[in-house]
Amino acid sequence: MIEKASFRNFKSLRHVDVNLERLTVCVRPNSSRTRSVLEGLRVLSRAGDSETKPGGVAL
Numbered sequence: 001m002i003e004k005a006s007f008r009n010f011k012s013l014r015h016v017d018v019n020l021e022r023l024t025v026c027v028r029p030n031s032s033r034t035r036s037v038l039e040g041l042r043v044l045s046r047a048g049d050s051e052t053k054p055g056g057v058a059l
Helices: 032-046
Strands: 004-010 013-019
Touching: 004 032, 013 032
Parallel strands: none
Antiparallel strands: 004 013
């Protein structure tokens, strides 16, 4: 389980740290930041995927 995600210069996120629990609800008005956090978490979750090619995800 991912417990903390830190984003630096990822899309619209310049310096953002997100603490995660077993169930985390993201409540914000629809914005590019919210989408960027969700996309960043998706990228992180796929980093350990066996089908991800080496060098395909920069962490």
